[in-house]
Amino acid sequence: MSANTVKSSVDARRTGPVPGAPLLEVDDLYVEFRTRDGVARVLNGVSYKVEAGETLAVLGESGSGKSVTAQTVMGILDMPPGFITGGEVRFHGENLLKASQRRRREVRGSGIAMIFQDALSALNPVFTVGFQIEEQLRVRRGMSRRDARKRAIELLDLVKIPNPKGRVRQYPHEFSGGMRQRAMIAMSLALDPEMLIADEPTTALDVTVQAQIMDLLKEIQVERNMGLILITHDLGVVAEVADRIAVMYAGRIVEQSDARSLYRKPGHPYTLALLDSLPRLDLKGTELNTIKGLPPSLLNIPSGCPFHPRCPRVQEICKTEVPAQHRPLPGRLSACHFAEEMIAGD
């Protein structure tokens, strides 16, 4: 069994960018929230890697840790109550968690940028959309007001906002939901980031607008050869855009795979159960398959495999031993004791 488990390759003493290193590497990340009710273990050894031009979808239900991972990568985690208790976040090989605040600021925006789910609360209501885009250009690039305004108009045009010259003077409340999300994308692109993290970018939007925004993100990504992390709980959106998928459960990545193989043959019972619980045409009028029980409380994660109380394939070993990352096939990881059987079985 130990032959096909994966060891992480941590080299803690690296500083500064390393040539040839992946664009972004999250390595064995541990984060906990120390609250009045106890210690919530929010991330328990999360590792993933994103190359330039690649789309990694991080899939999970609320509380699975997908947003906390992103916040740690961006360096915007609330500390306290959050504490990073282990692991590394490497951008071009440089461990950002060890970097100075100044270096982190440099990377934020121009190295890695982020867009959020709720564009209305992510934008400042008392400043114009143009001002909010220009602010970073003037502070970080030292642009003049006039140049920054010109660039802001270009950016609004790039994200296909009609009449960018007029729109740049307007306030967020004058924008519709889809327009606000476009404005936020424009803002994230202002400093030409190499990596974009999109945290549920279309969850608050209607399907017809969602399709427009996903198209736009995809187009911009291809054009700039950006790395993209798409955080979502929508299995449909993931299937449309992801190259690779990481499925999270209770602060762990339980499965990682290329998109096609994952949908064809899930390697973890949780992924299988998620896919099975979707309403399907051929099963209309029948009971939907459900996952029994509730996601675990992070204050009290079950022993062994955190999914074992809800798992239909549970065995004795699952209750006592935390499953290592198995590699049932090249390019696929699954944190299940029976990953090989999941892949091999029908």
Added chain:
Amino acid sequence: MTDNILEVDGLVKHFPVRVGVLFKRTVGHVRAVDGVSFDLRRGETLGVVGESGCGKSTLAQVLMRLEPPTGGTIRFEGEDITKIQGGALRRLRRDIQIVLQDPYTSLNPRMTVGDIVGEPFEIHPEVAPKGSRAKKVRDLLDVVGLNPEHINRYPHQFSGGQRQRIGIARALALRPKVIVCDEPVSALDVSIQAQVMNLLGDLQTEFGLSYLFIAHDLSVVRHLSDRVAVMYLGKIVEIGTEKEIYEHPTHPYTQALLSAVPVPDPELRGQRQIIRLEGDVPSPVDPPSGCRFRTRCWKAQDICASEEPVLTTRVAAHPSACHFAEEKSVVP
């Protein structure tokens, strides 16, 4: 005797837009619901889909008589309930109940589950004599799959899915005939969504309920509904059986909406034909003349701006409100 439990005819709800502080002037109206007609049959589920701002939730509130309608009629079991008040309205509430979208804000955090689910009995004491209430509440909790022992807990001690079950138990308390479900699963995680949808299906079979099921998620609506109405800017643009709407849509908006739904199958990536709509939904304060969808429609002609298409049977067996209705299958 008709088999329609609820008949809605030409229902209109306009909200005035007022400006000024002391002397308020009405400068226009938000036409949230603007002439909606449909029937809900006994024991069926009618799904209502549409994007935000199309008037689906206003429709729910007007049907519940939480908001007075501006025009049109609502009949419940043949009786006009559009204008009833006082005791008659209170009696009506026994028959029509609602499940709200957000299980976090629709339960009073200072009341126990027992008080929340039992509150309908306070208002309608004839349903349950005082001594039997606690038992009735326990039974209701059991029916919706909650532990009856938890009767003295508070809403914050429950997860989102469990809270939605509390909301469903409350709606069931008076044994209504119709339940209006306003986005009952959209705030829930995928794995929990399926549990609540199954529960709604089971309850319908057990109690012979009729549902008006409002949602923006087309696959959820398809799974539960017998018939489906598609709304756009306060109007129904197409209505028919689930099969007719999903497999033979004739209105361009329905087609665009269906084609935009992401399909959870990477094999179909790039093979599906997705109709991209331009722009956003126009403001319901000043909807476009003629057909309201024409500003985003790729089929729009001059007639669409001048003449409003009525909802009537055109090319297919089910009604569609488009001058150029044409069957087109968009779902693989």
